[in-house]
Amino acid sequence: MNFLITRPHHDPATIYLSVWSQEVINVAHNKGYTVIDIKNDKVTKAELTSRIKKLNPRFLMLNGHGSKKAIGGHDNKIIIEAGGNEKLLHSRITYAVSCKAGKTLGPKCTNKITNTAFIGYDDDFVFINDKKHISRPLQDKKAKPFMEASNHVAISLLKGHTATESSQRSKDMFKKSSQKLLSSKSDPDSLQAAKYLWWNMMHQVCLGDGKAIV
Amino acid sequence: MANDKHILNDEEIRKLVTARLSVLSSDTMISIGSEGSFSRDELISRVEEGDEIGNKIAEIEMAWLRSFKQDL
Numbered sequence: 001m002n003f004l005i006t007r008p009h010h011d012p013a014t015i016y017l018s019v020w021s022q023e024v025i026n027v028a029h030n031k032g033y034t035v036i037d038i039k040n041d042k043v044t045k046a047e048l049t050s051r052i053k054k055l056n057p058r059f060l061m062l063n064g065h066g067s068k069k070a071i072g073g074h075d076n077k078i079i080i081e082a083g084g085n086e087k088l089l090h091s092r093i094t095y096a097v098s099c100k101a102g103k104t105l106g107p108k109c110t111n112k113i114t115n116t117a118f119i120g121y122d123d124d125f126v127f128i129n130d131k132k133h134i135s136r137p138l139q140d141k142k143a144k145p146f147m148e149a150s151n152h153v154a155i156s157l158l159k160g161h162t163a164t165e166s167s168q169r170s171k172d173m174f175k176k177s178s179q180k181l182l183s184s185k186s187d188p189d190s191l192q193a194a195k196y197l198w199w200n201m202m203h204q205v206c207l208g209d210g211k212a213i214v
Numbered sequence: 215m216a217n218d219k220h221i222l223n224d225e226e227i228r229k230l231v232t233a234r235l236s237v238l239s240s241d242t243m244i245s246i247g248s249e250g251s252f253s254r255d256e257l258i259s260r261v262e263e264g265d266e267i268g269n270k271i272a273e274i275e276m277a278w279l280r281s282f283k284q285d286l
Contacts, residue, residue, distance in 0.1 A: 011250070011251075012243070012245060012250075012251045013245045013248075013250075013251065016245070065247070065248035066247075066248065067248070072248070076248065099247035099248055100247070124246055124247030124249075124270060125247060126244065126245065126246050126247070126274070127244075127245050128242055128243070128244055128245075129242075129243050129245060129251070130241050130242060130243070131241050131242075131243050131253070132241050142242065188237050188238065188239055189237075189238055189239055189242050191234070191237075192234070192235075192237075192238055192242075192244075195274065195275070195278045196244070196274070198278060198281065199274050199277070199278070202277075202281075
């Protein structure tokens with residue numbers, strides 16, 4: 001089974017998502033998936049199209065900046081777009097770690113298409129990080145609950161859960177982390193972090209065939 | 215969105231949002247979608263100016279506060 005992931009790496013947000021996605025790649029390898037890892041300046045529409053058509057991955061994890069209609073790749077250039085090439089996502093499960101794409105692109109690529117699911121966010125994905133760790137994202141404890149809860153969608157899918165279950169498991173993790181931070185008195189940032197974890201949970205959407213599995 | 219502008223025009227709400235941001239540590243950055251990453255002081259300025267980022271921060275704050283009201 002093929003699993004495709006895009007990892008643009010050109011600004012703080014994409015660097016964090018790219019580095020923390022290694023956790024998902026490790027799980028995929030351990031579960032026996034063939035990982036198609038499109039990184040850095042290779043994250044282009046042409047490369048994505050070519051790899052999907054050639055290797056037919058069942059599951060895609062698309063990291064990158066987004067809008068209601070599109071997801072970006074390297075330097076935020078569009079790689080997938082509603083009304084353009086969204087058919088590439090048909091008959092697949094997509095997890096878009098990309099702002100707002102769950103608003104228009106998600107519904108468009110799943111509407112009346114069987115065995116297709118899209119998990120994403122219908123508003124901005126927000127996370128906190130520590131600027132002292134910008135060159136070492138994996139050591140950033142402030143970013144950790146955001147990245148882990150997000151990755152839990154993909155990890156759950158790779159472990160055989162349905163799209164609906166995987167989204168719910170991720171939301172549960174966002175909620176648990178938020179509640180834990182709410183009760184913390186030692187960290188002055190904890191209340192803000194709790195709020196943004198809650199925001200991401202509220203705006204994660206699972207569209208299309210919720211029973212779809214990888 | 216009109217409602218958000220109304221919220222930002224309310225000086226008390228703006229003060230509430232900036233007061234909450236002011237407790238963030240100076241090393242903390244908040245990444246907001248494709249808009250970029252912002253420091254505490256940058257966000258406070260954005261909220262005070264009432265620009266798009268400031269509006270978004272206020273929207274999240276008010277949604278968060280409303281969620282507590284709904285849970286009561």
